[in-house]
Amino acid sequence: MPRPLQHLLLVEDDLAWRERLDAVARAEGVKVSHAADGQEALEWLCTRPRASHPDLILLDLLLPRMDGWELYGQLRTNERLRHLGVLMFSGALSGHEPPLDGVVGYLRKPHVPEAVDGLLRAQLRELPELPSRGTTEPYALHLPEDVSLPLRMLSGHLSHSVRLHLLRAAELVGTELPLASTWLMALPGNPPSLLVTVEGVQVVLEVDDTQRRLIASEVSLSPDLFNGA
Numbered sequence: 001m002p003r004p005l006q007h008l009l010l011v012e013d014d015l016a017w018r019e020r021l022d023a024v025a026r027a028e029g030v031k032v033s034h035a036a037d038g039q040e041a042l043e044w045l046c047t048r049p050r051a052s053h054p055d056l057i058l059l060d061l062l063l064p065r066m067d068g069w070e071l072y073g074q075l076r077t078n079e080r081l082r083h084l085g086v087l088m089f090s091g092a093l094s095g096h097e098p099p100l101d102g103v104v105g106y107l108r109k110p111h112v113p114e115a116v117d118g119l120l121r122a123q124l125r126e127l128p129e130l131p132s133r134g135t136t137e138p139y140a141l142h143l144p145e146d147v148s149l150p151l152r153m154l155s156g157h158l159s160h161s162v163r164l165h166l167l168r169a170a171e172l173v174g175t176e177l178p179l180a181s182t183w184l185m186a187l188p189g190n191p192p193s194l195l196v197t198v199e200g201v202q203v204v205l206e207v208d209d210t211q212r213r214l215i216a217s218e219v220s221l222s223p224d225l226f227n228g229a
Contacts, residue, residue, distance in 0.1 A: 005124055007031045009054040011041045011071065013063050020113035021058065024120045038066030042074055045081055053084060061090040061160065069163045076101055077140045087123060092156030098168045101138065104128055140213040141170045147203065147216040154201065162198045169196055170214050173207060200225050
């Protein structure tokens with residue numbers, strides 16, 4: 001039996017959403033702590049003993065300073081913080097997101113805060129038990145500015161989908177990396193580079209086994225993404 005949720009860290013920059021989510025969680029008997037962006041959340045977590053860490057982080061993906069994707073990447077590569085479960089929150093989620101280590105679910109953000117009540121209650125009441133973490137340290141993902149800039153130009157849904165699959169590749173490379181799949185392919189080389197393909201977006205990742213990280217070296221976007229085809 002999973003233990004009941006007692007303490008939630010809410011990472012949300014919008015005051016109206018923060019107040020609504022806080023009210024719903026507290027009505028479920030959950031203690032709520034707050035952070036306005038990823039940087040504040042990371043600093044808050046790093047200055048507290050593990051015993052006072054939350055049971056779950058409700059993480060908006062679109063945040064100032066450090067967004068939700070970057071915070072998640074920091075959590076999963078920090079040994080002291082890898083135990084934390086994450087519930088991702090965004091209006092651009094598709095409902096077909098790939099599994100990510102430590103992510104217990106995805107909550108689609110409705111158009112107005114008032115519409116979130118039932119959705120969040122259901123998620124908090126039906127949280128699955130966190131999957132056991134592997135002993136292999138995951139690879140970190142590094143997106144240089146010349147790669148992250150075109151990715152930020154994509155629509156919200158597609159941008160989220162690409163970031164999810166890049167993070168998934170960083171998980172797989174340290175375990176049983178498939179040589180080819182519908183979205184991930186190993187390119188010739190020693191070590192091989194990786195090619196991630198998602199809905200007309202292709203990103204080449206260089207593998208640095210010494211530093212245990214993936215570095216995005218190239219991104220190409222299909223013209224169809226911009227001509228309405």
